[in-house]
Amino acid sequence: MAYYDRVLSQRGSLPYDIDGVVYKVNDLNLQKRLGLITRSPRWAIAHKFPAEQAITELKNIVIQVGRTGVLTPVADLKPVNVGGVLVSKATLHNEDEIRRKDIRINDLVIIQRAGDVIPQIVGVKLEKRPVLSKPYLFPHTCPVCGSHAIREEGEVARRCTGGLICEAQAVERLRHFVSRQAFDIDGLGEKIIQEFWDDGIVRSPADLFRLEENDKKNLKPVRAREGWGDTSARKLFDAINARRTIELERFVYALGIRQVGEATAKKLAKNYHTIQALMAELEAAAKTDSEAYAKLIDIDDIGPSVADDLVGFFSEAHNKDLLNDLLSYVTVEPYVAPDIGDSKVAGKTVVFTGTLTTLSRDEAKAQAERMGAKVSGSISSKTDYLVAGEDAGSKLKKAKELGVTVLTEDEWSKLIA
Numbered sequence: 260m261a262y263y264d265r266v267l268s269q270r271g272s273l274p275y276d277i278d279g280v281v282y283k284v285n286d287l288n289l290q291k292r293l294g295l296i297t298r299s300p301r302w303a304i305a306h307k308f309p310a311e312q313a314i315t316e317l318k319n320i321v322i323q324v325g326r327t328g329v330l331t332p333v334a335d336l337k338p339v340n341v342g343g344v345l346v347s348k349a350t351l352h353n354e355d356e357i358r359r360k361d362i363r364i365n366d367l368v369i370i371q372r373a374g375d376v377i378p379q380i381v382g383v384k385l386e387k388r389p390v391l392s393k394p395y396l397f398p399h400t401c402p403v404c405g406s407h408a409i410r411e412e413g414e415v416a417r418r419c420t421g422g423l424i425c426e427a428q429a430v431e432r433l434r435h436f437v438s439r440q441a442f443d444i445d446g447l448g449e450k451i452i453q454e455f456w457d458d459g460i461v462r463s464p465a466d467l468f469r470l471e472e473n474d475k476k477n478l479k480p481v482r483a484r485e486g487w488g489d490t491s492a493r494k495l496f497d498a499i500n501a502r503r504t505i506e507l508e509r510f511v512y513a514l515g516i517r518q519v520g521e522a523t524a525k526k527l528a529k530n531y532h533t534i535q536a537l538m539a540e541l542e543a544a545a546k547t548d549s550e551a552y553a554k555l556i557d558i559d560d561i562g563p564s565v566a567d568d569l570v571g572f573f574s575e576a577h578n579k580d581l582l583n584d585l586l587s588y589v590t591v592e593p594y595v596a597p598d599i600g601d602s603k604v605a606g607k608t609v610v611f612t613g614t615l616t617t618l619s620r621d622e623a624k625a626q627a628e629r630m631g632a633k634v635s636g637s638i639s640s641k642t643d644y645l646v647a648g649e650d651a652g653s654k655l656k657k658a659k660e661l662g663v664t665v666l667t668e669d670e671w672s673k674l675i676a
């Protein structure tokens with residue numbers, strides 16, 4: 260402890276940062292006998308110094324927007340020396356943290372540095388609080404693009420809904436837009452997108468489709484860029500032009516709406532058929548008592564949270580402008596249902612239960628959907644068929660009570676053959 264105290268007293272005058280001392284057994288034979296556990300030796304132990312603290316003024320709370328749209332509050336501090344390091348910024352984590360600690364602009368705050376971690380605000384000197392101080396109001400709009408910033412239930416983070424129009428998120432969104440499952444445009448890697456963005460030639464997805472036209476007008480032509488030439492520019496334009504017509508589900512996926520992956524995009528395409536219908540219906544679904552909302556929620560796997568993200572996206576004015584701009588260059592093909600011939604189960608609702616012997620549950624489900632049936636997880640009076648495998652239990656009982664037609668796996672196979 261005397262050694263520890265001595266090093267602690269020297270801490271401020273050392274030419275480097277330390278956060279404690281390490282005690283070691285200084286006998287090599289004993290070290291061998293003590294041995295190692297997964298990540299550390301049993302013959303050494305760290306004894307940390309208390310975190311260094313200082314008091315300073317919180318000048319402002321600045322909101323930073325990350326690549327995924329998360330709004331993060333950062334404290335802008337009057338610079339203060341904390342254990343030999345000048346600190347002028349500290350993290351505030353999120354809006355709950357600010358509320359819990361009741362941190363307000365112009366407060367005197369206690370700053371702490373622990374190890375090499377970003378400085379934190381431990382608390383507020385309440386007795387020094389200015390009389391007219393008001394609680395901090397976390398913004399509900401994005402400071403970068405002005406779109407709504409929403410916070411979903413159960414989440415601590417508030418996110419910008421601006422997506423493609425938000426500069427903080429745009430490069431990431433553009434990368435997603437051209438990715439393989441989306442517009443699938445070859446030759447547009449992250450580095451090139453970033454360069455195009457920095458030079459201002461691609462700021463939105465629609466700009467991609469204007470590149471060639473701008474090239475002809477000699478407006479910052481791609482062919483004149485470093486590392487490019489006529490051939491490589493031509494190749495890029497060809498790749499872009501090949502995508503001026505696109506399937507609805509790819510188009511929806513490419514928009515990068517939160518919680519809307521390939522599977523959800525496909526379901527939306529299947530249920531709304533055209534981009535025009537989809538845009539109109541999802542905008543109408545902003546009213547939760549509307550028919551449009553009921554229809555949206557009725558789609559398999561779309562719950563209130565996904566519905567919120569969808570409605571949020573399609574009712575944002577910026578996004579509508581962006582979509583209309585994009586649609587003046589891109590033709591979105593209406594969804595075409597697979598040809599199911601004279602399927603006997605088209606439009607029927609089917610429930611599978613018990614253990615199937617010839618197919619896995621997923622295969623059976625996919626097969627039924629290919630034949631135009633709707634597969635549901637629970638029995639109701641709307642169920643047309645219950646396909647009961649081995650050891651069918653409560654669903655079979657309920658189906659019988661409701662008078663739903665019960666089929667064996669074999670009978671089902673014959674029905675869809």
Ligand SMILES: [Zn+2]
Nearest residue numbers: 401404419425
């Ligand atoms: Zn934004």
